[in-house]
Amino acid sequence: MKGGVAGSGRERITLRVALGPRSYPIELGRGTLAGAGAAIAHHTGARQAVIVSVPPVARRYAAELARSLRAAGMRVHRIEVPDGDRSKSLGQVARLYDAFLECGIDRASAVVALGGGMVGDLAGFAAASFLRGLPFVQVPTSVLAMVDSSIGGKVGVNLPQGKNLVGAFHQPRLVWIDVAVLRSLPVRQRAAGFAEVIKAGALWDARFFALLEREAESLVRLESPELLGVLARACAIKAEIVRRDERETGVRMLLNFGHTLAHAVEALTGYRRVLHGEAVAMGMVFAARRSEQLGLGAPGTALRLEALLRRVGLPTELPRLPRSAYLEALRVDKKRRDARIHYVVLRRIGRSETVPLTPAEILPREPRAARRRAPRPGRRRT
Amino acid sequence: MKGGVAGSGRERITLRVALGPRSYPIELGRGTLAGAGAAIAHHTGARQAVIVSVPPVARRYAAELARSLRAAGMRVHRIEVPDGDRSKSLGQVARLYDAFLECGIDRASAVVALGGGMVGDLAGFAAASFLRGLPFVQVPTSVLAMVDSSIGGKVGVNLPQGKNLVGAFHQPRLVWIDVAVLRSLPVRQRAAGFAEVIKAGALWDARFFALLEREAESLVRLESPELLGVLARACAIKAEIVRRDERETGVRMLLNFGHTLAHAVEALTGYRRVLHGEAVAMGMVFAARRSEQLGLGAPGTALRLEALLRRVGLPTELPRLPRSAYLEALRVDKKRRDARIHYVVLRRIGRSETVPLTPAEILPREPRAARRRAPRPGRRRT
Numbered sequence: 010m011k012g013g014v015a016g017s018g019r020e021r022i023t024l025r026v027a028l029g030p031r032s033y034p035i036e037l038g039r040g041t042l043a044g045a046g047a048a049i050a051h052h053t054g055a056r057q058a059v060i061v062s063v064p065p066v067a068r069r070y071a072a073e074l075a076r077s078l079r080a081a082g083m084r085v086h087r088i089e090v091p092d093g094d095r096s097k098s099l100g101q102v103a104r105l106y107d108a109f110l111e112c113g114i115d116r117a118s119a120v121v122a123l124g125g126g127m128v129g130d131l132a133g134f135a136a137a138s139f140l141r142g143l144p145f146v147q148v149p150t151s152v153l154a155m156v157d158s159s160i161g162g163k164v165g166v167n168l169p170q171g172k173n174l175v176g177a178f179h180q181p182r183l184v185w186i187d188v189a190v191l192r193s194l195p196v197r198q199r200a201a202g203f204a205e206v207i208k209a210g211a212l213w214d215a216r217f218f219a220l221l222e223r224e225a226e227s228l229v230r231l232e233s234p235e236l237l238g239v240l241a242r243a244c245a246i247k248a249e250i251v252r253r254d255e256r257e258t259g260v261r262m263l264l265n266f267g268h269t270l271a272h273a274v275e276a277l278t279g280y281r282r283v284l285h286g287e288a289v290a291m292g293m294v295f296a297a298r299r300s301e302q303l304g305l306g307a308p309g310t311a312l313r314l315e316a317l318l319r320r321v322g323l324p325t326e327l328p329r330l331p332r333s334a335y336l337e338a339l340r341v342d343k344k345r346r347d348a349r350i351h352y353v354v355l356r357r358i359g360r361s362e363t364v365p366l367t368p369a370e371i372l373p374r375e376p377r378a379a380r381r382r383a384p385r386p387g388r389r390r391t
Numbered sequence: 392m393k394g395g396v397a398g399s400g401r402e403r404i405t406l407r408v409a410l411g412p413r414s415y416p417i418e419l420g421r422g423t424l425a426g427a428g429a430a431i432a433h434h435t436g437a438r439q440a441v442i443v444s445v446p447p448v449a450r451r452y453a454a455e456l457a458r459s460l461r462a463a464g465m466r467v468h469r470i471e472v473p474d475g476d477r478s479k480s481l482g483q484v485a486r487l488y489d490a491f492l493e494c495g496i497d498r499a500s501a502v503v504a505l506g507g508g509m510v511g512d513l514a515g516f517a518a519a520s521f522l523r524g525l526p527f528v529q530v531p532t533s534v535l536a537m538v539d540s541s542i543g544g545k546v547g548v549n550l551p552q553g554k555n556l557v558g559a560f561h562q563p564r565l566v567w568i569d570v571a572v573l574r575s576l577p578v579r580q581r582a583a584g585f586a587e588v589i590k591a592g593a594l595w596d597a598r599f600f601a602l603l604e605r606e607a608e609s610l611v612r613l614e615s616p617e618l619l620g621v622l623a624r625a626c627a628i629k630a631e632i633v634r635r636d637e638r639e640t641g642v643r644m645l646l647n648f649g650h651t652l653a654h655a656v657e658a659l660t661g662y663r664r665v666l667h668g669e670a671v672a673m674g675m676v677f678a679a680r681r682s683e684q685l686g687l688g689a690p691g692t693a694l695r696l697e698a699l700l701r702r703v704g705l706p707t708e709l710p711r712l713p714r715s716a717y718l719e720a721l722r723v724d725k726k727r728r729d730a731r732i733h734y735v736v737l738r739r740i741g742r743s744e745t746v747p748l749t750p751a752e753i754l755p756r757e758p759r760a761a762r763r764r765a766p767r768p769g770r771r772r773t
Contacts, residue, residue: 110550139556141545141560174488
């Protein structure tokens with residue numbers, strides 16, 4: 010699948026996440042929301058559905074989705090959670106459980122997440138844990154959720170101490186993507202989502218990255234004829250990596266490119282002010298620079314990545330906070346295994362690998378001095 | 392495995408729960424607690440362990456278990472939760488997450504549940520969800536936990552609205568059973584645990600049931616030479632059923648024999664006063680009688696089951712509460728699929744099956760009148 014060509018002009022694309030008995034399709038299209046109900050009924054076998062969403066998304070799309078579910082013969086319930094990443098909490102999970110009980114949700118019911126990454130992660134964790142697991146469907150409405158968080162089964166919530174510290178692997182039965190809904194997404198959110206699209210190209214597919222360089226501004230404006238194909242290619246990269254390593258014991262760790270520092274930034278700013286994609290953009294540029302400093306990345310890689318991120322309107326510099334604050338934030342990062350973190354370095358555009366590094370090695374006291382220090386042998390991993 | 396003979400006099404028995412990549416051993420022995428550490432290190436590969444327990448158990452056994460873990464080269468942390476089923480709550484799960492973070496628990500850490508069913512279910516759910524899943528070990532210290540709740544990967548907590556409404560399937564890496572610890576278990580708790588042993592015989596293995604009839608009183612007094620073999624046989628039945636149906640879509644439902652009404656009793660008495668095994672004893676006798684009333688159970692089966700349960704000191708009559716209260720409690724039972732419950736009926740000793748029944752059919756307004764009513768055709772299941 011690596012190096013596949015992005016589609017051009019097609020209005021429906023079907024991908025498949027190949028995970029044996031947990032396999033599922035990703036259906037991309039334009040103006041296809043009204044078709045979701047029949048597909049959801051088909052792929053879940055459920056007789057009722059509960060749509061979990063946030064007010065701004067629900068206002069626009071929940072009625073249409075509910076209609077299509079009813080047309081497919083399902084009873085439909087709707088639950089709204091407050092907008093914003095702060096809702097990705099144990100408290101909101103408990104509220105969802107209560108709402109599920111009030112709706113009479115049983116094992117023949119599907120949970121349908123209609124929204125961005127927060128909604129998918131939160132509703133997905135509730136679906137994973139209520140009655141020990143209900144059928145789950147993702148209807149992502151943000152770029153980020155479409156290409157990243159809705160695919161691969163990682164669901165969960167944050168704790169006050171850090172992001173995604175609690176969760177499960179719970180694959181959806183279907184991911185239904187209607188790119189028409191992106192029109193109503195604020196441009197800042199769109200740009201943040203493209204951070205994950207760019208990440209997919211940077212860590213996996215240099216040709217795809219070059220396509221993004223050709224189309225950057227028009228993609229964010231949703232005017233590029235390549236839009237559907239670009240989103241599909243980003244989905245396909247994610248699907249391929251998940252297929253190879255569902256439980257993140259190897260290659261899937263590459264998807265954390267930029268995320269180690271991104272999680273620290275988000276924790277340190279209280280999950281406000283900085284969007285996840287923005288934090289990822291900062292974290293990726295930091296990681297690409299650090300890769301070059303460690304002699305692991307080809308010179309100029311960070312600059313090229315930074316330039317593309319800037320063109321889609323993303324920030325690329327970490328907030329100025331004390332090093333000690335970042336170190337403390339890394340200490341609770343869940344990817345830590347003993348003292349070392351599987352840190353993703355960028356060898357060049359299209360090729361990444363993980364290296365076990367301590368927080369202090371990721372964030373050296375004097376970054377410039379580190380440039381000449383070669384990494385210790387025997388500590389690299391691919 | 393069905394119909395296997397219980398061991399006699401052996402002091403170590405190893406069983407295996409065969410679940411492909413999630414397979415694990417059950418090690419039964421007498422006075423073997425000091426050997427747990429090496430086995431836990433071997434089966435988890437973890438470099439640190441957190442023992443989760445309750446005060447009365449921790450006081451007796453946590454130090455010895457911690458010593459054996461340290462002797463195996465592991466860092467050890469200890470966490471205690473309040474005793475009693477009320478600790479099986481979302482609030483206590485959140486407390487465990489906090490404690491895990493304070494201990495610096497990472498993915499190379501094992502969660503070790505030392506205690507009865509509550510501890511195993513609670514610690515197991517925390518292990519299943521923290522960092523999306525940590526290696527988990529069961530060191531059960533009650534009869535009930537040894538033969539039932541520690542095997543099969545069902546973990547979870549209660550909600551105020553009902554039992555086990557939230558949870559996961561998270562198989563342990565090892566179940567370590569030292570029957571010597573049962574000496575310190577109050578006799579009422581022991582008897583309650585034997586309800587699940589008797590359940591295993593009643594639903595699966597008539598020869599085993601007959602052995603229990605020969606040894607009943609001496610088993611509860613822990614004086615029977617068959618004790619280790621009896622516990623191993625009950626474990627083996629559970630392991631075999633779990634092997635055939637890990638996710639409870641078929642034969643595993645049989646393990647719910649007696650549990651539909653048991654959960655209702657527990658919910659209606661606020662998870663106090665009545666022990667789980669006592670509630671199961673009541674629920675089994677109710678189910679066996681109802682099976683006969685429906686023409687599905689051989690006459691006399693309920694009486695035989697009731698007699699054995701009474702000999703080990705268990706109650707067999709449901710608390711006198713309004714039928715409406717029981718019906719309401721069944722409505723939120725998690726086994727409900729639409730309006731019907733997969734209710735386990737007892738055909739005869741050693742043979743059970745599920746029948747989809749509505750709450751009203753399980754609890755008819757006039758039970759005596761129902762005796763002559765044959766079940767509607769086409770609604771049985773095996």
